[in-house]
Amino acid sequence: MKNSLHVISRITVAICAIALTSAYFTPLWQILMWAPQYPEGLEMKIWINNLTGNVKIISALNHYIGMHTIEVSMFPEFKYMIYCVGVLILIGLLAALINKRWALLAFVIVLCSAGLALLIDFYMWGYEYGHNLNPDAPIKVPGMTYQPPVIGTKQLLNFTAFSGPDVGGWIFIVVVLTSFGALVAEQFFMKRKTI
Amino acid sequence: MKKIALFLGIAVMLFNCSPDKPKTQEEYPENNEVQSEPVPAANLMDPGKGIGSVKSVTLNTPLEQDRVKRGNAIYEMKCSACHKLNTDRLVGPGWNGITKRRRPEWIMNMVTNVDVMLDKDAEAQKLLELCLTRMPNQNVSIGDARDVLEFMRQNDGEK
Amino acid sequence: MKLNKIISTATALGVAAVLFSSCKPQGPQAVTTSGAAEKVYVAPGKYDEFYNIVSGGFNGQMSIYGLPSGRLFRIIPVFSVFPENGYGFSEESKAMLNTSHGFIPWDDLHHIALSQTNGEHDGRWAFCNANNTPRVGRIDMKTFRTVEILELPNSAGNHSSPFITENSEYVVAGTRFSVPLGENKDVPISSYKKNFTGTISLISVDPKDGNMKIAFQLLTPGIDFDLARAGKGPSHGWFFFSCYNTEQAHTLLEVNASQRDKDFILAVNWKKAEEYIKQGKGKKVSNLKYAHNSLDEKTGVATSEMLNEVLQLDIAELKDLAYFIPCPKSPHGCDTDPSGEYIVASGKLAATLPVFSFAKIQKAIADKTFDGDYSGIPIIKYEAALHGEVQKPGLGPLHTEFDGNGNAYTSFFVSSEIVKWEVKSLKVLDRVPTYYSIGHLSVPGGPTKKPYGKYVIAYNKITKDRYLPTGPELAQSAQLYSIDGDKMQLLLDFPTVGEPHYGEAIPASMIMPNTQKIYKIEENQHAYAAKGEKYTKVERKGNQVHVYMTAIRSHLTPDNIEGVKLGDEVYFHVTNLEQDWDVPHGFAIKAANTAELLIMPGETQTLKWKPQEVGVFPFYCTDFCSALHQEMQGYIRVSGASSNVPLTFSTGKVEAEPSGK
Missing domain, CATH: 2.60.40.420 (Cupredoxins -  blue copper proteins)
Known part of the structure; x- marks a missing residue:
């Protein structure tokens, strides 16, 4: 069968698509914060359609410097993320069903662009959240903005903030890398076949 | 806490183990003034006078009436809660006959230096065993103690 | 073969993930210093070197600790009843808690001021303030008992109190809340700007027996006084007050009183006020009612008398009496250094720490280097009064104490640290974390002309994980640091009762020999x-x-x-x-x-x-x-x-x- 997938690739893609369902029951992203008076740290977990952790405490602290209260309603993404991930899963399963290399390629491209879009979206939210400060804030530090890092660690006044993937995020990354690996492996299988 | 220590201290004394105050395990000589103070040899030679700054008392006859009067007032304020004027023991022994039993120096040292007396004087310790309550330091000056002594003499029928 | 490859790739990815996630920064670690135990160990039978006389905050009491051990020796009831010894319950002590509003069993005790002679501790009395129902209390350091409580009329929220002058001439009481005064007090809250007035009471202290009396009251614009210090040495005769809410907000002060870039330090020439009083310029107000309670030490009975008069001076009407100095964002601490030349003001929302010079303030007044006025009171130009600013000192500066070597120690609430800096050069020398969110701090003798130095104590607002947990309500946490060397060194964590705000420390040798052991029955x-x-x-x-x-x-x-x-x-x-x-x-x-x-x-x-x-x-x-x-x-x-x-x-x-x- 021309352009059809190796059985291993096919199973891998199917597993990847199913693995994506973890996004519905594991947190995708985490923001951790420490300050001298918060040695145990504060955390915020971002889920597919929700926020958990010390969101209220973080908002209460941030209001001193004029940052807006973090609320689920702040993120329109939460309304359609569940469908987006559903579409991703569907495409993955379809790719396995179609069993063609182009389908796998399509899956990988959609997956990568979805990840990238999420990161850009997160950056844009962070920029807005960190820069658009209430002019009536009690504490105004000249020239200071409070954009959280996209990935990694950053010092924001007395807080050390860390941002990075959580369980669901890691699974997503593994899925991206694995399906990309499958794509690369397909090239290898194809060469072997043609020889 | 201090009081428990005091209680323990008394308990220890009852069992005749050691008349010393409870010691801390480590030695801090400068804080143990009372204990490290050597007992003057004179007192050891002359146990009937007790331990304290009163070495000798001159008694006059007839009694000094102004001293008797003051002594009576001090008795009522600081002593009468525990000592009766007859021979009955209340908390401490009754005072009747005391000036016949004890030397005047012993009485005055007991009144003015009671803590050391109860720790080191054998006669005072015998009284503690009998009465079970440590005689309190009533902050009586030497002069006041002399007045009390004069009052005791009157109580014992001297003129 | 291929399956193996996939598995190994997945494994590698997994390992990478774990490695990456372990790169997350750890929370700040507590610093333990070697040799600290020896420095705070007071062997059984030995005595501490300092008495630490500490406010109890919302327990309304004063507590006595030993330093360096951090051991609690005594709680002295002042503004709150204390069933433990019958204070406020016994017939003798009840009158001590009498006020114009009747018997009040509780208050909020914030600050301590030890009596001074020639700008140094004299070990005679400790003064303290009641923040809620405004009063000042005096404790006799021979008996460690509350011997006098004076209520303050025309006052609400006696927070800027009881700071003391260098010969204990006056103890001061500035109002945290401005309120309507006079005949008509039934006014809309929204008429704040029109109807609300602040007051500063100067309470004279009898040099012989310590008896307190309101010498006079200053009427001020309706703003909030926070803290204060008396001048000393060259600045003796002046008082400096930090002020906030110069926006004159009456609601949501968190936002509305934080709008101006600068609030003020109010510099008051109290010697000038004395002159005005002598000249008969004081206005007698006599429709008042305030309690003066004192303990007769011969009978052991407290009595309460109701007073009804004070003399008032309006600082906006009388010249040369008071000046405003702009100070960045809601100043809190306002502390004069041992030389009396420098005044450190801590704008608690500000990014720099301004230090004012008394000589420059005097020059600015002489040259009239003013920047308009606020409610009729001249505002000295910021730059004209400024010695300099400490740059990037930390976040949320609150209070400053001093050692005898020209150094200042400032507490930073937000960044939870003590920062040591040199007063003259304004250079930051060292910083140590506190656990957690320090409020006041105290150096033995810190507010006097001759600080004893040696330690700085941090009184913290947040305790968290420092001690064994006791449910939602925790002990308050204090830390003792050595300041003998170049680097501050954490020596000890010790729990405190109530909520300590300010505390002062005084060498044991100044108190211990005078302590009263008994009451003479004859007397x-x-x-x-x-x-x-x-x-x-x-x-x-x-x-x-x-x-x-x-x-x-x-x-x-x-x-x-x-x-x-x-x-x-x-x-x-x-x-x-x-x-x-x-x-x-x-x-x-x-x-x-x-x-x-x-x-x-x-x-x-x-x-x-x-x-x-x-x-x-x-x-x-x-x-x-x-x-x-x-x-x-x-x-x-x-x-x-x-x-x-x-x-x-x-x-x-x-x-x-x-x-x-």
Whole structure:
């Protein structure tokens, strides 16, 4: 069968698509914060359609410097993320069903662009959240903005903030890398076949 | 806490183990003034006078009436809660006959230096065993103690 | 083969993920310093080097700790009742808590000021403020007892208090809340700008006996006074107050009082005020009502008198009396250095720490380098008064104390640290974290002309994980740091009671030799004292029954009392006949709705008891006094209202026939 997938690739893609369902029951992203008076740290977990952790405490602290209260309603993404991930899963399963290399390629491209879009979206939210400060804030530090890092660690006044993937995020990354690996492996299988 | 220590201290004394105050395990000589103070040899030679700054008392006859009067007032304020004027023991022994039993120096040292007396004087310790309550330091000056002594003499029928 | 590859790739990815996630930064680690234990260890039988006299905050009391051990020795009740020793419950002490609003059993004690002579501690008195119902209290450092409480009229929120001048001429009391004063106080809250006034009371302290009196009151614009310090040396004669809410907001101050880039330090020339008073410029206001309570040390009885007059000066009307100095964002601490030349103001929301120069302030006043006025009071140009700013000192500066070597120590609430900097050069020298979110800090002798130095103590606002947890409510946390070397060194964490705000430390040698050990029974002038068992008695005055009782190891006299009837009020006046140090007796009676008495040697205290039912009620000594303490007990018989049981009392009397029915 021309352009059809190796059985291993096919199973891998199917597993990847199913693995994506973890996004519905594991947190995708985490923001951790420490300050001298918060040695145990504060955390915020971002889920597919929700926020958990010390969101209220973080908002209460941030209001001193004029940052807006973090609320689920702040993120329109939460309304359609569940469908987006559903579409991703569907495409993955379809790719396995179609069993063609182009389908796998399509899956990988959609997956990568979805990840990238999420990161850009997160950056844009962070920029807005960190820069658009209430002019009536009690504490105004000249020239200071409070954009959280996209990935990694950053010092924001007395807080050390860390941002990075959580369980669901890691699974997503593994899925991206694995399906990309499958794509690369397909090239290898194809060469072997043609020889 | 201090009081428990005091209680323990008394308990220890009852069992005749050691008349010393409870010691801390480590030695801090400068804080143990009372204990490290050597007992003057004179007192050891002359146990009937007790331990304290009163070495000798001159008694006059007839009694000094102004001293008797003051002594009576001090008795009522600081002593009468525990000592009766007859021979009955209340908390401490009754005072009747005391000036016949004890030397005047012993009485005055007991009144003015009671803590050391109860720790080191054998006669005072015998009284503690009998009465079970440590005689309190009533902050009586030497002069006041002399007045009390004069009052005791009157109580014992001297003129 | 290929499967292996995939598995190994997945494994590698997994490992990478774990590695990456372990790169997450850890929370700040507590610094432990070696050799710290030795420096704070006070061996059994040894004494601490300093007394640390600390406010109890919302417990309304003052606490006494030892330094460097951090051990708590005593809690002195001041503005709150204290059932532990009967303060506020006994007939003698009740009057101490009297106010123009009646008896008030609680307050919020924030700051301590130890009396000074020539700008140095003299170890005589400790003053403290009641923040809620405005009052100032005085504690005698010989007896560690509250001996005087003065209520402040025209005041609300006595926070800017009780800071003291270098010869204890005055203790100051500035209002945290401005309120409407005068005849018409029933005004809309929204008319704040028009109707609300602040006041600063200067309370004179009698150099002989410490008695307090409101010398005069300054009327100020309706803003909030936060903290203050008196000048010293060259600046003696001046007082400096930090002010916030110059926006004059009356709601949501968190936002509305934080809008201006600069609030003010108010510099007050109190010597000038004295001149105005001498010239008769003080306006007498006499429709007031405020309590002055004092303890008569001869009788041990507190009395309360109601006063109704103060002299007032309006700082906007009188010239050369007061000046505003702009200060970044809501200044909190306002501290003068030992030389008296520098005034450190901490804008708690500001990014820099301004230091003002007294000489420059004087020059600016002389040259009239003003920047307009605020409510009629000249504003000195910021730059003209400024010695310099400490750059990037930390976040949320609150308070500053000083050592004797030209260094300042500032507490930073937000960044939770103490920063050491040099006053002259404004250079930051060192910083240490505090656990957590420090409020006030204290260097022994820090507010005087000659600080003793050696330590800085951090009084923190957040405790969290420092001690074994005790449910939602935790002990407060303090830390002791050594400041002997170039680097501050954490020595000790110690829990504190209440919520300590400010505290002062004073060498033990200045207090210890003067401590009073007993009250001399000869000098006891209490009207109901029984100075000897001969004088014990029970007297009936209408429905009042007065028991003149004595306590000595180990009996109460009388210990059998009969003839009390329902409807009677029984007053137990208990005199402790002991004359030895550390032999208090306690007194408690079943069903008393007050508290126990704790009677020091030679003292008389009174417990009022109103029996509610017929029966025989026991009373006993509550303080373990001797081997026979448990035997120190007695009975009182309560008969029906119409009973004719005669009033009798005795100790040690055994009757063949019981009296009564």
